[in-house]
Amino acid sequence: MGSEAEGGGAGSAAAGPVAHGGRGGEGAAPVESVAPPAAVLDERGTVVGWTLAAERVLGYRAAEVVGRPASMLVAAKDPDRALAWWTRRARSGRSWSGTVALRAKDGTASSAVLEASPMARDGGRDWFVTGIDQFGAALWPPMDTSAAAALMARSPVGLSIWDTDLRCIWLNAAAAHQDDLLGRQRLGRLMTEVQPGRSGLNIVEAMRQVLRTGNPVIEREYTWQVPGEENERILSASYFRVDGADGRPIGVCNMATDIDKSLARQHLLTLGEMGSRIGTTLDVVQTAQELADAAVPLLADYVTVDLGETVPLGAEEAAGGEPPLNRLQASPEGMPIFRRAGAASSRRGMPESIWRIGEPVYVPSSSPFTRALYSGQTHFEPYLDTSPGTWLARDPRRARRITQLGMHSLVIVPLRARGNVLGEAVFVRHDNPLPFSRDDMLLLEELVHRAALSLDNARRYSRERTAALALQRNLMSSTLTGGAAVELAARYLPSGAHKGVGGDWFDAVLLPDARVGLVIGDVVGHGIHAAALMGQLRTVTATLADLDFPPEEVLARLDRSVGVMNDRNSTGDDAREGGDGPGPMMTCTCAYAVYDPVTRQCAIASAGHPPPAVVLPGGTVLFPEVPPGPPIGLGTMAYESVTLELPEGSVIALYTDGLIETREADLGAGLERLGAALARPATSLEEYSSHIIGAMTPRIWRQAGPLDAAGPIAGPLAADDDIALLLARTRVLTPDQAAAQRRP
Structure with a gap:
């Protein structure tokens, strides 16, 4: 042989x-x-x-x-x-x-x-x-030292030797592992037998070139099909000629690395996996928490995300909640530069954390945190210096936690987006004995960069939403009164969806002879423009109702007024005056009802709005057939009204489509659910309105509990669409009682 x-x-x-x-x-x-x-x-x-x-x-x-x-x-x-x-x-x-x-x-x-x-x-x-040998490598090559042989045998890089006929004569354990089930069966085989097809021919061509010229081929990528596997692997190989003692070539050495398992590729896969978990909503706090959760425990043992004054954590500013950081006094621990937005730990109870979510974070004026914030550069400290005389001497609380928990490696990455520094993400290791590497730092920087863009989007959305909410609060009536005719209760839940706050509104207008006009509307669109349009429409509607027109006439005149405003916007007057162009078109749905406590009659007209509901004193729920009419703003001015005679103590329910429409159910299913919710009587109209909201939005109700009844805008900001609800319980008056009433 x-x-x-x-x-x-x-x-x-x-x-x-x-x-x-x-x-x-x-x-x-x-x-x-x-x-x-x-x-x-x-x-x-x-x-x-x-x-x-x-x-x-x-x-x-x-x-x-x-x-x-x-x-x-x-x-x-x-x-x-x-x-x-x-x-x-x-x-x-x-x-x-x-x-x-x-x-x-x-x-x-x-x-x-x-x-x-x-x-x-x-x-x-x-x-x-x-x-x-015992390490799984063929007993080759004979070397002067066993250390050199063991080095090649145990190398994590796949090494194989091919003779001048390009048959495999030796391979180490890593190369055998790359073949999986094939293992060392490639010994004695030609490359084209081990890897048939175009891939094997390309490798043979490269090996022959190396044998002929002596010039190595470095990092050439190729596919490697392992028997029994459906997917091809991607390997990167380098080829070197092996010469004998006489200088003649005796074979080729193949050094192969599985790219799918390389550090760079693993970092890319890790980044893609973690990045997909960040920025799922436009909520600042949730986005910050997603960043912290994504990095623990894969990259760090403890992570905090602290944001500066430019990033509000929610609607607390509009609600008069947490004071701004720039109004807080310094303490022995330092300056209140950040507010904690997210944190995660590999240890139960997060013993590393000194501050909770939402609390101000104090840092010394001279520390890695302030330097990273003002310079915008990452602070990389693979071996945390806790010796006397460092910045930790001015931060004893942190120093104690670091010593107690064995924190030994630190990376602080500024959250930069669109030229602004929003805050910092801090990564710490204590359970993991390995310090952060440069590769870890680069991966963390890329992850934080992606998160910063999501946080900036959430910040912009939060600011616009807060402004829209503030505008809506100012434009919507702060006090509702039904006079002697009706008892009123109302609820408004702003949308928690990405599209922003909408233009839902409700109102009550006192009319002559103790009558009352009830209005509910829904402006098409979301955001600050929708809130501004809502304010205009509410003012126009209240003015028309105050003129004591019947419901169908109020809607017709409102339609004409909105049409005139839209015509003005469409002429481009803003552009001629140096603006950006025509203003937004105004359209909405609306329902208007007038209740007379003497006759007990209620006249209702609708402009494309969901049908009103009436709950009789015995608990029977009715959805009167009101001609829907076209939405306001189309210029048709064609509306009809129906008149109902209601027993004393009946409840008129006006609402917007956000109450009955969901992503999972249509209008019909929503009306059935609303009918079931309305059928449950309640002694207090405030309790009744809270019950209806809770029954129609159980997810929000479970998360936040009963809504605040103190004002017209209440509850968590988590609905898919704005929800407005206006309830009016009817009273009955004699003509003399009605005549004695005076409008304010």
Whole structure:
């Protein structure tokens, strides 16, 4: 088996010089230097081939073992039993590997891991048996020091040697792992046999080029199809020529790295995974918390996200909640520069945290936190310096926590977006003994950059939403009165969706003879423009109602007035005066009802608005058929009204579509749910309105509890759309009582 003609098959080149019946391989020296110890056995366990490498390891010459049973090489009490086991294995035709105790010629015994691969030949099958060491690497190359051999064998980079025929003659454990199920079966095979198709041909072409020129090929990417796997792997390989002692090429070394498992690719995958979890809403606090949660425990053991004054944490400013940071006094701990928006820890109870979410964060005037904030540059301290004389001497509370919990590595990354520094993200390690690396820092910077953009979007949205809410509070009536005619209760929940606050409104107008006009409307659109349009429409509607027109006439005149305003906007007057162009078009749905406590009659007209509901004193719920009419702003001015006669104590319910429409249910289903909610009586109209909101928005109700009844705008900002509800419980008056009433 000194050549393919003699031994046939894929194993001969891998085995190096192989002797049959005492014949030594011709020209063996160069190849021997890169050959693993190997032998060829037949199906009966007879040695039919022996390599010089095997002679070097066990001491037997080819003439002493070829033609004899392999049991002579096994250090076992019953060699014949071992030979019978091999015969059964050989008949199965499957590759095999295992640990075997071998006996050398000098009588010493040692354990070795052997791998056997089938080799087809005419009339039967031989077996190519290769010895590998305890680390899983083929026993190659013979080196002057065992340390060098172990270094190559245990290298995390896949190393393989291919001879001048481009057959694999050696590979380490990492390369075998890249082949997965194939393992070391690539030994003795051509590259095109290991990797058929275009990929294998490209690798062969690169190897031949290296053999011919001696110039290495560095980091060439290629696909590697592992048997049994559907997806191809992507590897990066470098090829170097291996020369013998005489300077002639004896093979090619292949160094391959699985790109899918490389550090850079893992960072990209990690960044993509964590980035997808940040910025799912336009809520500042939730976005900050998502950043902290994404980094723990994968990148850090403790993370805080602290924001500056330019980023409000919610609607507390509009509600008169937490005072601004610039109005807080300094303390011995430092200046109140941040407010905590998010935090996460790998430890239960977050023992690292000194401040809770929403609280001001104090930092010394000279510290990494202030330097990072004002410079906009990352503070990278892989080994946290806690020696005397550092900034921690001026921050004893932090110093104690750092010492108690063993914090040893710190990264502070400014939250920068669109030229503004919004705050800082602080990353700490204490449970993880490894310090932050430069690669970790780069990954954290990219993650924080993505989060900063989401925070800036949330900041802009929050500011506009807060302004719209403030405008809506000022434009909507702060006190509602139904006079002697009705008892009133109202609720308004601003939208929590990304599209922003809408233009829902309600109002009550006292009319002559103790009558009362009830209005509810919904401006098309969201944001500060919708709130401003709502204010205009509410003013116009209240003015028309005060003129004591019937409901259908009020809607018709409102439609005409809005049409005139839209015509003015569409002419581009703003552009001629230096503005940006025509103003926003104004349109809305609206319902207007007039109740007379003397006749107990209620006249209602609708401009494309959801139908009103009437709850009779006995609990019966009615949805009167009111001609819907077109929305306000289309210029049709065609509306009709219906008149109902209501028993004393009836409840008129006017609402906007946000109460009954959801993403999961249509209008019909919403009306059924509203009817069920209205059918539950309540002694107090305030309790009744809270019950209706709670029944129609259970998610919001569970999260925040009963709504504040102190004013018309109340409750959490979490509805999918604005919700407005106006309830009026009717009273009955005599003509004399009505005449005695005076409008304010």
